[in-house]
Every structure is written in structure tokens, then in C-alpha cells.
Amino acid sequence: MEGDKKRRRGRASARTTVAKRQTNYCQLRHPFPPQSLISNEAVDRIHKLALKVLSELGLKILLPEARSLFEAAGALVDDDKQMVRIGSDIVEAALESAPKSFRLRASNPLKEQEYAPGSMLFAAGAGCPNATDLKRGRRPGSLLDYQETLKLQQCFDVIHIHGPSVEPQDIAAEFRHYEMMRAQMVLGDKPMFAYARGRAQVSECLEMIALGLNLSDAEMDSDVWCYTVINTNSPRQIDVPMAEGLIDFARAGQLCIVTPFCLAGAMAPVTLAGALVLQHAEALGAIALTQLARSGAPVSYGGFSSNVDMKSGAPAFGTPEHMKLSICTGQLARHVGLPWRSAAGSASNASDMQAAGENHMGLWAATLANATLTVHAAGWLEGGLTFGYEKFINDVEALQTLAELCTSPETDDESLGWEALADVDPGGHFFSTQHTMERYAKAFYEPLVADLSNFGTWTEKGTKSSAERATSIWQTHLDSYQTPQGHDQRAGRLAPYIEARKARGGSRPSS
């Protein structure tokens, strides 16, 4: 017995060569069932009251074509007041025809995603007019910032789809969409985003995708190659570019992610239930428009509701109210049977404990709510006014941790480890057992930015905070970044188109 033990230890100390841990966070499914905070009966009451909001109060829709589509479907339209009262039959037909799941295509087939209930997708912080990092400070977003943050999205497979991380303000508004689409196709290979900033830009964005990815009209039409986000102008209003976006993306078979941004106490009722009624009504109204434009068009339910600070009116994120609204929004999404988008985020002005805390709380609410897609999951500071490079890295650590939870512990006999348990004396250690030797290199998640050294070592290394350490991490990743396969062909196909369009003066966004 003793001899046998020694023999095994001898084998163990020979240090079996083990492959380094490989991770794959590309396609994730929620590890926990969706949770609830209100009763199904309350969900049904919110749903019914939202239908009443649509049919009795109506939405103000600024685009005449959208009102005509609703009118043709039987809605009561007042063109003078631009008001549309939408019967529940129209909403119910839309919920019937809207697909319950679809595939987000990408230039790299391995990066494609099922957009379906139960999927767990993350997107980086989006729509930030500014960028910041500890090397260069806070500045208005530039094309370089957009390109760099796209590269960083590309470096981490837990970021599942591209998004408009930073607004490249150094590019004139009429040219900006060219550079944003080019950057996504040349620097990335994941499902893409296009802004709904008016018909001219949207049609050019879709043309660029078909050209860059070398898609036939039929291929473009039959699959989802890009998504846009449609924010309503709460309360109860849809402006011209948003309505155009809903129609044009739907007709092109591309994805509208409908996302009312209902801040309780400001653009929505101060009560969470009231904010949910408004959010739900606006989402259903916008979803209905997509289905009137093209029955069966891909569309995502969505909600990004939170509260405001009642002293300053500033939006809050990661608060209990934000979390409750996310969890209840998940209940409403399940009630209508559609995949849906949530959001994390942070109001913090720095990459500090507040920033981490707010984002973790938002991420956990989205996880409990089984959000299909969580936007602003990494890098969002100042309530979306700034994309933070160091925050992005730290948030990716949180996302990777969540992704790891999608794999349950193994419980086979070898994992239960009877032999290992019998092999180690009371008060001993398992460092050098065969069981450990065979597994140690792949056993645990390897932190991206967390530093586990003791205080002395950490002090010797310069007492760097996790934000400070993140600086060298994003730098290293940008240095070692590799352009995705096929980028040069895509770039080559796009260049002449973009040059020609630029020569003609580009296309201004509508407003």
C-alpha cells in the first residue's frame, strides 16, 4: 500500500506534459433558467395595458409612410397629429409572424450566432461619442478609436457581435458609415451592425455588406447579415430615421433590435410597472411596423429601462431598479415569445469599483433574465458617453467568468477523485499527485487582468490597480491582433465602391 503510493507519486513528479487550457466562448447558452420578480398575472396585466396604450392613446409616428402602413392594416391614423392608434389585432398578428429565432450570419461561419431564447450573446459598449484610456486620456472618438475597439472586440470571442463602440467624429457625417462598415468587414469577422441614420445611408450600408461579403441578392435577402438598434423617442414617439430603419431593415430581411430607452421618472412613469407598460407598448408598436413592412422579418424585442437620479435627472445603471426592470423585461419577452436584448452599463466616470459594480449588476440581471443579447457589456462608461479601454478589459474578465459558468463541473468517477483522496495523507497536499499532474494545466480559468500575487509581490511590481494593468493588456492585444481571414478580399471589393461614393459627396444622415 505504502509502496504503491510512493510509486504513484514518483510517476506524478515526472510532470506529465499537458496541453494549455483552450477556451471557446463563441456560442453560449444561458446556464440558469430565467427568473421572475412579478407574477405571470402581473405580466399579463402589463401586456394588456400596453395594448390599451397602443389602441387608446396611440403612438406619434413622424414618418408618413409608416402611418400609411399602419392605416392599411386597420389602425386609426390622425395625419395632422401624426398619431396612430394600433389595435391589438395588429400587434397579435405581428407577434405571430415575427420569427422566434434566426441565425446571425458573419463572414466567419464559426462566429455566427443563433439569436434565440436561451442564447447568451454579448456586445461591447456602443454609441460612445468619446473614448478614454490611461495612456492617451479622454478624447472625442476618432476612426482610430473605432478601429482599435473593433480589434479589441475581435480579440475576445466572448464578444459575439460587432457594434458601434466609438463614434468616429473625425470622419464627416456623410462619410462615416462607409468607414464604419469597412472597418467591421476588414478588422472583424463577426455579425455586423449598421446605424439606422436615414434611407440613403442604410441602403449604402446594405450594399457594402453584399459587396464586401460577396453575397448575391438572394443570399442577402434570405439571411440576417447585420443588425441595427431602434430606440423609440419615449414616451410614445417614433421619429423619421427610426421609422425608416424599422421599414428598411425589415424589407431587406435584416435585424431590427427594438429598444425603448425608458428612464423611469423622466421619459417614463416613475413606477417600474409604469415604465414597463410604456416600454412594452413602444416595443410592440415598433415590432408591428417591421411586420407590416415585411411579414416574417427578423426583429428582436428589447428593453433598456432604468431609473434616473431624482436629484440631477442623470440616468442610473446597475441599480436595483435597472436590474428589476431587466428581469421583468425578460418576463415580458417570454410572454410574447420573442428573443430579446438587454443592456448592462455604467454611469461611472472612471474605471473604478463603481464601474465594475454597476456592470456586474447589469450583467447578472441580464443573466437572471436570460437576455438573448446584452449590449454595453464591456467598456461603457459615463452612461454611454465614453468607451473606456481599461474598463473594456476588466469587463471582459466578467464576461469570461460568466461564460465559464456555462460548463458544469465534471462528475465522472475520475473527477470525483477517490484515488487522489486516498493518495494524500491527512494534513498533506495534492500538488504533486498524479490526479493533479494530469489536470493542473487545464483545470482552472486563467485570469485576464486579475492579479493573484500577494501584497509584497504586487508592491514590487509597482502597486498597479486592475485598471492600470489593463492598459498593457489592451496594448498587447492590439500589438498581437491579427486581421481575420479574407479581410484583404473584402477590403479590395469595398474600396472602389467607397471611393466612388465619396467622390460623389457621400450621404448625409437624416434626422
Place this chain on the structure above:
Amino acid sequence: MEGDKKRRRGRASARTTVAKRQTNYCQLRHPFPPQSLISNEAVDRIHKLALKVLSELGLKILLPEARSLFEAAGALVDDDKQMVRIGSDIVEAALESAPKSFRLRASNPLKEQEYAPGSMLFAAGAGCPNATDLKRGRRPGSLLDYQETLKLQQCFDVIHIHGPSVEPQDIAAEFRHYEMMRAQMVLGDKPMFAYARGRAQVSECLEMIALGLNLSDAEMDSDVWCYTVINTNSPRQIDVPMAEGLIDFARAGQLCIVTPFCLAGAMAPVTLAGALVLQHAEALGAIALTQLARSGAPVSYGGFSSNVDMKSGAPAFGTPEHMKLSICTGQLARHVGLPWRSAAGSASNASDMQAAGENHMGLWAATLANATLTVHAAGWLEGGLTFGYEKFINDVEALQTLAELCTSPETDDESLGWEALADVDPGGHFFSTQHTMERYAKAFYEPLVADLSNFGTWTEKGTKSSAERATSIWQTHLDSYQTPQGHDQRAGRLAPYIEARKARGGSRPSS
């Protein structure tokens, strides 16, 4: 209609006087059902293998009296090797006699707690030899630090029980327990902690509680007035003071929280399942000892298992492995039907994003696992080597956010807010509606440390990080701290006892 609307707005602008928001986080129940990561069948296999570990491999128990108790119950004891092999009949009888819930008494009846499955209790970071804050830097823990951190625990009702936050190293070991018990009874009024550092100190701690709280022997004996934490010496060993603690606390009817600290890859198998088998075996063995000492004695199942960094051997917290172990430990606790203790915590050396991220992940794992008590929930840095004042404040924000989730959104007609929705034109705002005015002051959680100001305002205020802002918050709370009712009587009763004991030379801890 329009006139009516104006009239209502007029009323609203008169600003109905509303009471400030009151919170009460004193008694919490988990808002979400417990989650699982492994099958019930796997849980049962872990349980059975743990029983096999106890009966075939056994535990090394260094205290002869403990071995005798096991021997009398039919365990196979080898006194030379100090090994005890414990049959599953002994474990099953212990699980039968251990109470499934009990009340943690306190000097303030409003701060008492039901220690039961479904309860959600938090304790501050515990056992830290050092303290740190941004004003005074990192230093060896002192009595002042212990007193201050007790006051801070007392200031926040989301901290439910007191604990040994900072080790008062400036007090000689033979006097330290006097000062720690006095501080808890004079500065706090919540359920108390006593170290199991040998029979002499334990009996004096219990005497001090009876004296300070003015309890008869019967009152002391029939209720739980304090708790201790028993860490086994993994693997498979229980040392003298731990075994004495299990016996003495049980006999006194006080609470042992059994907590093997199984670091996968170090003192436990590298596989999570193997670590769980070991943790479960040790917990069951220690629980059995309490029941042999006194059948029906209050005891808590517990686990604080995580992984180590396989490069440095340093313990990790808030990692996917820590979280998975917590969630599976919850499954095992439910399997044996006992309330249980988990732990959050952080390996970070600073109050930074890593510190916040690790703690949030640990807290969420404990929440998903429905831990009865989560220790190290606020202020724990460096894997427990340091108590951080600023981290404590930021962690309390996380705890308060979790506590707020225990209240579901109201969904009555008034909350659904039809009138408010009808009252605001499309594109308008809800700031001044009657519905908002009546509710705004109490509608939302008020952040403790989160700063929602915009970047300009935040810059003008000195670009303070959430850690830096936390400094003035703990200072303000210490400044406005009020001693709890009855503190002077408790202090008066304790003083002569402590002086007399000190005059006799105190009591040294055993080891």
C-alpha cells in the same frame, strides 16, 4: 381634456411633500430560488463518496476527547494514528438531530436572525490580520481598527451579524478575546462571534456574553447567542482547538459554522468534484462531532472552496471555479437539509475593479446558491489578509443592491400608471406629473457611493474614484456613529470581570 391636464400639472408643480425613502435590510429572504449546476444524481454520488471517505479513509482528529466521543458512537478509532473512521450511521444520525433552523439572538431583538434555508445573511470580511484605508495606509490590525470596523458593521443594517473583521494585534493574545467580546457588546447589537481558540478562551467568551447580556444559565443554554467558525485542516484533519470548539460550542448550545476551506489543486483535489467530496466529508465529520457532543446542538453546514493559481499556489476568489463550488455546495447543503454558510471575497491588493468584480461574482454565486450566510461579503482584500475600509463601503453598495432585489416591483393599478401614461404627450416627460410628484422621493434606491454626475461635474469635484469617495463616507459614518441602546449597562457589567481576568494574567489561546 387639455384644461384638465394643465390643472393636474399645476397641482403637481406644488410639489407634494413626500417622506424620504426608508430602507430596512435587517431580515432578508432570498429573492430567487436556488440554482443547480450538477444533477441530483451527481449530488447523491458526491454525498455517498464523502460517506465512503469518512468510513474507509477516515479523519485525523488530534483531540483525544473527540476521538472518544466518536468511538463511543461506534466509529473505528486508531489512537496511535489519531485516525477516526466514521460510519454513515453516525453521520445520518447527526443530520437527523441537527436543527434545520434556529434563531440567532442579539442584544437588540430587531437585529435577531432566523438562520434557516432561504434566509439571506451577510457578514463583513473576517479574520484579517491587517487593515487598510486611503488615509492611514496598510498596517497591522489594531484594537482601534477592530472597533472602527465594528462600528461600520453597526452602521449598515445589511451587515447582519458581527464578525472578527480585523485582528487586534496590539492586544496581547491572552487578553485579545476580552477586548473583542467587549467591543462587540458595547459597540454593536447584532448576533456575535467568538473565536474557537481553545477551551479557556471559549469558556470566558461565553461567560462574558452571559454577563454582558445579563442572561441566566437557562437563557444562555437554550438559545444561540454567538457563533464560531470551524475550519478543518484540509485534507481530512481536525486540530485540537477546532475539535475543542466543536465540542464546547455544541455543549453550550452555541453555533458552530463548519467551514472546510478546500482549495482545489492544493489542499483538495484539483477537480471541482473531488474538492466537493473532500469538503463534504470534512463538513459531515465535524457536524457529527457537534451532535455527539450534544444532540440537537445548532450547527451550520458550510463550504469555502475555491481554486488556486496553479502558477503561484495563491488562492483565487470570485473565479468561475469558486462560483461553481459555491453553487454545488448549495446543492449539497440542500441534499442534507441544513442551513449553510458560503463566502465571497477578493484576492485583489487594492480597492479596484478586480476587487469589485471578484466580490460581486462571489456574492452572486452565494445568491444563486441560496447561501444562508455569506461571510467576507464586504471589505475583504488580499484573500483575507487585509480589511479595506473603502472596499467595505463599496461592497456594502453591492449588498444593498442585492437586498433591494428582495422587494418585487408593485403592480397594482396605481403603479401601472395608466393616468400618468395618458397624462404625458408623445415626446414629453414625466418629471412633473402628479404620479411622479407623489412618488419621486421614495421611488429609487439612493446610492451610497456611486456618483451619477456627468464627467464635467465629476471633474470639478476632483475626479475622485469610488474608492476615494468611500474614504469620506466611512469617516462620516464613524463620526455620526451612535452607540447602541444598553451599551453602557453591558460595558459596566463586563468591566469588573475583564479587569479581574486580566489581573490574573488572562488566558492564552491553544493551538
